Amino acid sequence: MENLFGEIIDQETESTGFFADVIIPVPIPKLFTYKIPRNLKDEIGIGFRVIVQFGQKKILTGIIGKVHQKPPVAYDAKPILDLLDNHATVNPLQIRFWAWMAEYYCCNIGEVMNAALPSGLKLSSESKIQLNPTYDSDTSPYPLDDREDILLQALANKSEMTYDDCVSVLGIKSIHGIIKSLVIKEAILVFEQVKEKYSPKVETRIRLSKEYASDKKALEGVFQELSNKAKQEEILLKYLQEVPVYKNPDLNTKGIEKSVFTDANLSASSLKTLIKNGILEEYKLIISRFEKEEPSEEEIILSELQLDAVAQIKTQLEDKNTLLLHGITGSGKTEIYITLIKEALAGGSQVLLLLPEIALTTHMVGRLRQVFGSDMGVFHSKYSDNERVEVWNGVLSGKLSFVVGVRSSLFLPFDSLGLVIVDEEHESSFKQYEPAPRFQARDSAIMLAWLHQAKTILGSATPSFESFYNARTGKYGYVSLGKRYGEAQLPEYHLADILVDKKKNLLKLDFTRLLRESIQEALKNQEQVLIFQNRRGYAPYISCEDCGWIPECEHCDVSLTYHQFNEEMRCHYCGFKEKVPSTCPACGSNKLSAVGLGTERIEESISLLFPEARVARMDLDTTRSKYGYQRLLEEFGSGNVDILVGTQMITKGLDFGKVTVVGVMDADRILFFPDFRAGERAFQQITQVAGRAGRRDKKGKVIIQTRKPDQQIFHQIIQGDYKNFYIQEMGDRQRFFYPPFVKIIKVTTRHKDYKVAERAARSLHNLMGDIPVKKIMLGPEKGLIGKIKNQFIFESIIKIDKAGNAQAQFKQDLQSLINEMVAHKDFRSVRFVVDVDPY
Structure with missing residues (x-):
């Protein structure tokens, strides 16, 4: 068995060791040593979940990272309170992966564990109070005030109370002083009640008692006894109708759901009587939350081009661990994935297919279910805690060998991965920004595969540079793969000049004439349209036409986004919202107008321009519910929606045969963004959304609305000239020291006081300059958004030479510097955030 760092632990030491280093979900840079109680020493092991006390009151779930016999030097080890499982929940490979992620992304292994374990596998603790059994009000030397007396009277009628219960009883917000006083007076005891969050789905079932299921004469005797009890007889007949035990007694073992009787409006009391008399049995059965689905699709037949690609992939993966599958949109990458997944599963390996976000998961899962049925697990954040735990346990037990999921699925307990596929590997949504670990899922997937000695396939029509x-x-x-699958042709591109149409008075509600005519033609032919705008909300902001006032967030340095549906303005950073004012707060004018384009406003404009069209919108606001994506895509796929307006969600992997027109509302917004990747992302997003058009036998049309149609990048997109675009951009990257030629680390300093934040940022920046590695340092500068959630933000950008050990040394020295800074009395409350590969 291996410890945290991959070293082998002697089995005898493990079984007789009295101490365990425990990973706990707190942002502290080390493991804590706890004492293993003698009654647990033979049952505990690496990867087991345990309950431990951290600090004075807190109860946490920990994971055993190492077992040994060395007591800690700096403190007395507290005992492990309890063992949660009789088997390991986390395997040694996962712990090695967590350790790598913590080291590479400059965070703590406890933060990685917190992100890795589903909430349902972590315990919650809740402070409660109870009467002290030894307390006697008559003999107590301590007098009680009125509120203390009320609380003790309430406790006399209850075995325990939560803090919230106390607040309700006393009708005040803060009760900690009263509780502290009662503890000192020895009137109450405070304790932590720990609850397991995960609860399996339990189904109540009914079956015939064994003596009647196996003995026909005995059952006939029961019917004679019930001849004058019609309601009981009716229930028994219903059961035999559903479960023909005369034909096959084995069917009785499973019985039927209790709900069958209640749904048929049969007597509940009569059912209860039959159970009481031992004729029927009631029992509980733990069942999966996921419906059993059988594969329905016939064998996939690959084209010659796809067969050749599969052969090339297999040959190259003999020597390489990672391979890039560069297939244009609609080239049939999914069928190639399916072929390779089947072969890996047939060889006894596990497979992970990683997708950038849930919108794509929804569509891809439907396709894969036809091939793999319910043998495939799905893992993403829209699932409930209990559903996520079931997928986790399915992988742990070996029931699920193939999982499709978003970036969090990297943390599942795989023990024999053979193949990892990262689809749409270029997607920025593979990057986790908040909270730590701030990891890049594509890069982490490659590392995970390496730990398992597995192969990685990266798929994209527009690969990351x-x-x-x-x-x-x-x-x-x-x-x-340079050709589309089957007879499908690449779409036809058109550039629509917004300024020219505006001068000629042809621009209507932000739609150029070319885009309006193309939409009208598609609607006439009963075809579908996708409209892409990289911004949700009704409009970016409200502005006063007289004085130029723009409403801003009270807590962040950003303007509030206008959402017409709820007639409110929202901050997309902290969630602050307020109603739209009727007059300008600055000058009193009533000339307030929306500036810019959001998906909500485009949806409204389309409804005005094409009143006969059925319009839907797909963005964060319309897909918040668990099945929001699924419902919208089903509506669109079934033809109940003519025009779908959306943000980046609609650019990824959607395959609808009736889509013939794609409109890009404002390509300039994507291209002219203050980011060195702006050109790369513009090429990717426009190419990807364009790829949704004409995926069957009819050629699609893509309308790109822009104010600068002479930009070279638009013509490279139209020609599909990714290679020359790449060469051109990479020349600039090399000249100005950007990835992939350097490693970038961003260090953010945050504090509620502007001067403290600035001083801390400058101090750390100066100290980083002394780290002896080859680097370029920029900053510290006020963040692009200078304040978020009342915290002022300063950023330093460090470009580090990729050669040798420079990155590892810089990260190690940086962590030491931050520890020194936080220990300084002036900077104790400053928050320093390190983000590796931030862009």
Whole structure:
């Protein structure tokens, strides 16, 4: 068995060791040593969940990272309170993966554990109070005030009370002083009640008692006894109708759901009597929350081009661990994935298919379910805690060998991965920004595969420059698919000049004439349309036409986004919202107007321009519910929606045969963004959304609305000239020191006081300059958004030479510097955030 760092632990030491280093979900840079009680020493092991006390009151779930016989030097080890399972919940490979992630992304392993374990596998603790059994009000030397007396009277009628219960009884907000006083007076005891969050789904079932199921004459005797009890007889007949035990007695073992009787409006009391008399039995059965689905699709037949790609992939993966599959939109990458997944599963390996976000998961899962049925697990954040725990346990037990999921699925307890596929590997949503670990799922997936000695396939129509660079330099294998599957043709591109239409008075509600005519033609032919705008809300902001006032968030340095549906303005950073004023607070004018375009406003404009069209919107606001994506995509896929307006969600992997027109509302917003990746992302997003058009036998049309149609990038997108675009951009990257030629680390300093934040940022920046590695340092500068949630933000950007040990040394020294800064009395409350590969 291995410890946290992959070292082998002697089995005898493990079984007789008295101490365990425990990973606990707190942002502290070390493991804590706890004493193993003698009654647990033979049952405990690496990866087991345990309950431990952290600090004075807090009860936490920990994971055993190492077992040994060395007591801690700096403190007395507290005992492990309890063992939660009789088997390991986390395996040694996962712990190694957590340790790597903590080291590489400059965070703590407890933060990684907190992100990795589903909430349902972590215990919650809740402070409660109870009467002290030894307390006697008559003999107590301590007098009680009125509120203390009321609380003790309430406790006399209850065995325990939560803090919230106390607040309700006393009718005041803060009760900690009263509770502290009663503890000192020895009137009450405070304790932590720990609850397991995960609860399996239990079904109540009914079956015939064994003596009647196996003896026909005995059952006939029961019917004679019930001849004058019609309601009981009716229930028994209903059961035999559902479960024909005469034909097959074995069917009785499973019985039927109790709800069958209640749904048929049969007598509940009569059912209870039959159970009481031993004729029927009631029992509980733990069942899966996921419906059993059988594969329905016939064998996939690959084209010659796809067969050749599969052969190339297999050949190249003999020598390479990672391969880039560069297939244009609609080239049939999914069928290639399915073929490779089937082969890996047939060989006894586990497979992980990683997707950038839930919108794509919804569509892809339906396709894969036809092939793999319920043998495939799905893992994403819209699932409930209990559902996520069931997928976790399914992988742990070996029931699920294939999982499709978003970035959090990297943390599942795989023990024999053979293949990891990262689809749409270029997507920015693979990056986790908040909270720690701030990891890049694509890069982490490659590391996870390496730990398992598995192979990784990165798939994209518009690869990230890092992946394409690694493929061109020979680090990765490379296979290209340059034709669409079957008879499908690439779409026809058109650039629509917004300024020209505006001058000619042809621009209506932000739609150029070309886009309006294309939409009208599609509607006439009963075809579908996708409209892409990289902004949700009705409009970016409200402005006063007289004085120029723009409403801003009270807590962040950003303007509030206008949402017409609820007639409110919202901050998309902290959630602050307020109603739209009727007059300008600055000058009193009533000339308030919406400026800019959001998906909500585009939806309204389309309804005005095409009143006969059925319009839907897909953005964060319309897909908050668990099945929000699914419902919208089903509506669109079934033809009940003519025009779908959306943000980036609609650019990824959707495959609808009736979509013939795609409109990009404002391409300039994507291109002219203060980010060195702006060109790369513009190429990716426009190409991806354009790829949704004409995926069957009819050629699609893509209308790109822009104010600068002469930009070279638009013509490279139209020609599909990814290679020359890459070469051009990479020249700039190399000249100005940007990835993939350097490693970037961003250090953010946050504090509620502007001067403290600035001083701390400058102090740390100066100290980082002394770290002896080759680097370029920029800043510290006020953040692009200078204040979020009342915290002022300063940023330093460090570009580090990729050669040798420079990155590892810089990260190690940086952590020491931050620890020194936090220990300084002036900067104790400053928050320092390190983000590796931030862009």
